[in-house]
Amino acid sequence: EPExxxxxxxxxxxxxxxxxxxxxxxSNHLYFYWYxxxxxxxxxxxxxxxxxxxSEKSEIFDDQFSVERPDGSNFTLxxxxxxxxxxxMYFCASRRGDGYTFGSGTRLTVV
Amino acid sequence: xxxxxxxPQFLSIQEGENLTVYCNSSSVFSSLQWYRxxxxxxxxxxxxxxxxxxxxxxxxxxxxFGDARKDSSLHITxxxxxxxxxxxxxxxxxxxxxxxGTTVTVRA
Numbered sequence: 363e364p365e366x367x368x369x370x371x372x373x374x375x376x377x378x379x380x381x382x383x384x385x386x387x388x389s390n391h392l393y394f395y396w397y398x399x400x401x402x403x404x405x406x407x408x409x410x411x412x413x414x415x416x417s418e419k420s421e422i423f424d425d426q427f428s429v430e431r432p433d434g435s436n437f438t439l440x441x442x443x444x445x446x447x448x449x450x451m452y453f454c455a456s457r458r459g460d461g462y463t464f465g466s467g468t469r470l471t472v473v
Numbered sequence: 474x475x476x477x478x479x480x481p482q483f484l485s486i487q488e489g490e491n492l493t494v495y496c497n498s499s500s501v502f503s504s505l506q507w508y509r510x511x512x513x514x515x516x517x518x519x520x521x522x523x524x525x526x527x528x529x530x531x532x533x534x535x536x537x538f539g540d541a542r543k544d545s546s547l548h549i550t551x552x553x554x555x556x557x558x559x560x561x562x563x564x565x566x567x568x569x570x571x572x573x574g575t576t577v578t579v580r581a
Binding site for chain 2: 397407461462463
């Protein structure tokens with residue numbers, strides 16, 4: 363069964379450093395998403411991406427965040443200057459119709 | 474903002490027992506989805522309910538969409554330890570918006 367692949371599975375970074383989280387969505391999917399889940403809290407929407415541009419973003423997705431689909435297969439989330447409160451699980455998802463498929467996530471720890 | 478309220482927040486039962494978790498809102502939805510999330514993994518879609526009053530079955534899981542399309546329930550019959558996880562309801566309008574989830578623990 364097709365799956366969404368995320369790398370790395372764990373990332374530890376120092377506060378103020380840049381991180382790039384990588385995702386390979388399902389190949390024939392058209393819509394791509396990033397969500398995050400702070401430990402013990404709900405899964406929160408960050409950003410959606412369609413036709414090579416951001417279609418919607420949440421208040422969380424400020425100027426420190428950016429997304430890119432550089433080569434038609436990878437979908438990346440960059441955090442320019444990480445803060446302690448960015449520590450969370452970050453999930454990538456893709457969809458074609460109504461069904462969303464999520465990756466296994468990247469656990470980001472900012473120290 | 475269309476909020477989804479899930480209850481209970483936590484549920485711990487013995488293997489073989491039945492359980493029901495709820496997803497409620499004051500808003501009307503064209504559809505609702507149920508996901509299951511295991512620790513360290515992403516949510517996995519279980520079912521989409523579309524029609525008011527609809528009942529869908531997935532083995533021992535029964536999903537119901539309220540007649541007014543404002544609420545939904547998930548009933549698990551004869552729960553097994555493998556049913557342990559976080560059960561999330563979500564609605565989709567350009568993006569998925571999740572409830573806070575119900576953490577279900579099934580003890581062997």
